[in-house]
Amino acid sequence: MPAHHIRLKNKSQIPVSPSLFPPQDFNLTTKTHMNTPTHHRILLTGAAGGLGKALRTRLKSNCSVLRLSDIVDCGPAQESEEVMLADLADSKAVFAALKDVDAVVHMGGISVEGPFGPILQANLLGAYNLYEAARMHGVKRIIFASSNHVTGFYSQGETINANHPPRPDGLYGVSKAFGEDLSRFYFDRYSIETACIRIGSSFPEPKDRRMLATWLSYDDLHRLITACLSTPVLGHSIIFGASNNSVSWWDNSCAKHIGFHPKDSSDVFKEDIFARTTSPNLEDPVVQKQGGAYVAMGPHGFID
Numbered sequence: 354m355p356a357h358h359i360r361l362k363n364k365s366q367i368p369v370s371p372s373l374f375p376p377q378d379f380n381l382t383t384k385t386h387m388n389t390p391t392h393h394r395i396l397l398t399g400a401a402g403g404l405g406k407a408l409r410t411r412l413k414s415n416c417s418v419l420r421l422s423d424i425v426d427c428g429p430a431q432e433s434e435e436v437m438l439a440d441l442a443d444s445k446a447v448f449a450a451l452k453d454v455d456a457v458v459h460m461g462g463i464s465v466e467g468p469f470g471p472i473l474q475a476n477l478l479g480a481y482n483l484y485e486a487a488r489m490h491g492v493k494r495i496i497f498a499s500s501n502h503v504t505g506f507y508s509q510g511e512t513i514n515a516n517h518p519p520r521p522d523g524l525y526g527v528s529k530a531f532g533e534d535l536s537r538f539y540f541d542r543y544s545i546e547t548a549c550i551r552i553g554s555s556f557p558e559p560k561d562r563r564m565l566a567t568w569l570s571y572d573d574l575h576r577l578i579t580a581c582l583s584t585p586v587l588g589h590s591i592i593f594g595a596s597n598n599s600v601s602w603w604d605n606s607c608a609k610h611i612g613f614h615p616k617d618s619s620d621v622f623k624e625d626i627f628a629r630t631t632s633p634n635l636e637d638p639v640v641q642k643q644g645g646a647y648v649a650m651g652p653h654g655f656i657d
């Protein structure tokens with residue numbers, strides 16, 4: 354098959370110029386069939402974590418079988434679930450976790466700034482193991498939980514899009530930038546499609562003033578993942594994950610083909626957050642930069 358053709362699950366082919374990824378001139382309307390599974394078996398890594406738990410119920414509408422994986426216990430398998438313990442740094446365990454899988458929602462790994470050792474194992478080696486296993490098993494679509502900390506050193510108030518160069522705000526952000534580059538390589542070389550979702554702050558509610566700009570509700574996260582799983586042509590796409598907040602630093606015009614339309618907004622929490630937080634010191638880099646507190650963490654020194 355010529356490199357410029359992407360074979361879709363329905364066996365049809367769409368000619369795509371390699372220079373057009375993400376396919377900027379494709380005006381594909383994506384229908385997100387919330388209750389129609391697009392895949393037979395989906396692997397959810399990081400299933401025991403905050404977002405893993407939030408997605409565990411929601412992703413059942415996207416597949417017939419949801420395989421849950423984490424380094425720690427995910428609890429017993431419920432109906433239409435499978436559970437597999439796997440350390441992302443363990444290539445054999447990761448290879449086993451991807452067997453017979455149609456798509457991966459990759460949430461697993463170290464999720465905050467900290468020493469390089471664990472980040473190296475879980476986020477760098479872990480991402481490599483995941484993509485190698487995907488290549489070996491023929492898995493063609495991965496949703497990768499990247500982070501706003503890939504671009505955390507841009508200023509708040511500056512609007513950036515996927516074409517702005519990474520400016521990671523720490524080792525964690527660097528590890529997510531590595532995942533984005535690694536997935537680009539696996540797309541160019543092996544046609545494995547990836548959505549790199551630079552998640553803002555995905556929690557039940559925004560916790561502070563910064564999160565009024567960065568908040569992504571769990572339902573909007575699921576809407577975004579559903580759009581990435583079901584869009585006919587994903588290619589290699591970078592998309593910022595935020596709800597429909599009035600304040601936004603991110604422009605998703607490079608990812609229109611995904612058809613993500615957030616429905617929630619942090620605006621309803623604004624009054625309460627302003628009432629219980631003090632006015633920020635505008636001279637503080639933690640207040641000035643998009644990454645917030647992450648820009649002032651570290652250094653972390655050598656690995657022991």
Ligand code: NAI
Nearest residue numbers: 399401402403404424440441461462464475498552554555
């Ligand atoms: P979390 O820390 O609650 O969950 C991460 C999960 O990964 C944990 O259950 C942990 O046990 C598992 N894990 C860690 N090391 C592992 C290893 N070596 N092998 C297998 N599993 C391992 O984090 P959360 O909030 O659920 O985030 C999920 C993903 O989304 C993470 O990749 C994080 O970096 C990313 N993200 C989350 C954001 C948020 O606001 N929640 C914002 C930006 C990115």
Ligand code: 15L
Nearest residue numbers: 464465500501502553554567
């Ligand atoms: C992240 O990448 C983290 O995983 C999450 O715990 C939050 O710190 C979030 O970014 C954020 O920037 O608020």
